[in-house]
Amino acid sequence: MRSAESGWRATEQVIAPLVRAYKMNEEEWNGPIAASLSARSVAQWLDETDATPEVRAIAVTMRNFYLADPEDLSLLVYVEQFAEGANPARNALYRLSGGNDRLPERMARALRAPIRLRHCVRRIAQTRSGIRVTVENRGKRSEVSAACAIVTAPAPLAAEIEFVPELPEAQRDALARLRYGPATKTLLQFDRHSWRRPDKPRACASDLDIGAVWDASEDQSGKKGMLTLLAGGGASEATQMLLRSGGPSELIRRLGFFGIGRARLIASQSVHWQDDPWARGAYAVFDRSFPAPNRRLLALPAGRIFFAGEHTSAKWQGYMNGAVASGQRAAEEIAALFL
Secondary structure: OOOHHHHHHHHHHHHHHHHHHHHHOOOOOOHHHHHHHHOOEHHHHHHHOOOOHHHHHHHHHOHHHHOOOOOOEEHHHHHHHHHOOOOHHHOOOOOOOOOOOHHHHHHHHHOOOOOOOOOEEEEEEEOOOOEEEEEEEOOEEEEEEEOOEEEOOOHHHHHOOEEEOOOOHHHHHHHHHOEEOOEEEEEEEEOOOOOOOOOOOOEEOOOOOOOEEEEOOOOOOOOOEEEEEEEEOHHHHHHHHHHHHHOHHHHHHOOHHHOOOOOOEEEEEEEEHHHOOOOOOOOEEOEOOOOHHHHHHHHOOEOOEEEOOHHHOOOOOOOHHHHHHHHHHHHHHHHHHHO
């Protein structure tokens, strides 16, 4: 394994000319500069610059961040990250006390009407005074009426909804072409947290098949400890192959560098996001096939229909922050247009 810090600094030096051009373009996804960057993959750029093994290793490591391998990821996305000037591994991270599910639970309690679970949206029709949403539950269809609709489904699922009148062709195409990255997230619970030592990291990005690993129980008391592994892009399938061949033990064998020591596995759980038909991946990935200028169309309102979700966020795409902030933005748009 190589030093992520030195690899990041080396990449910053090599990519600096592209970052300057991107900033001269005011960090926009329109125009010739953005088009030139988006038409190339990170892997192509690595070959063009005859990148060192250290720089190439960073690009592979970042597949667990972008959920796309260097061969698939748009160079524009990579340049955008370095233009921000910060290593994402050093970003401040925050957790919701009691777990992330407390956020939707709090939101649900604030609603006036109950949430309809297991209802699939099939059609959204606009009228002069509102919208009619056709939903399906256990093979039966019914309608819900409202003043406006906010569509937060992943882009490929949103593209399959029948909109009446139809969305503009370019907007529907943008929704349909946006890919979602493969990711396998594995939780490993041990009888002790032997990796917590003064000279050992609590989190580690890697270019290994197991992806990134971090201490998921560092704020919890007690002897037990839990590690989270997130394998994105090609590492997702590689992790699943390891699990199929030998179960969690195969992952643990590759975690020796993290300082597990004699800790004994007592429970494990693995989720493969690409196998979820209602997600089809963990979060959005902008590859070379996605037209850069069409990114803005993902969040563009269409009459009384508004769009939110991490894929519509320019600042926090891929994060919970983006999902929440985009929902607030859509609510403000409704207030500005109809209230």
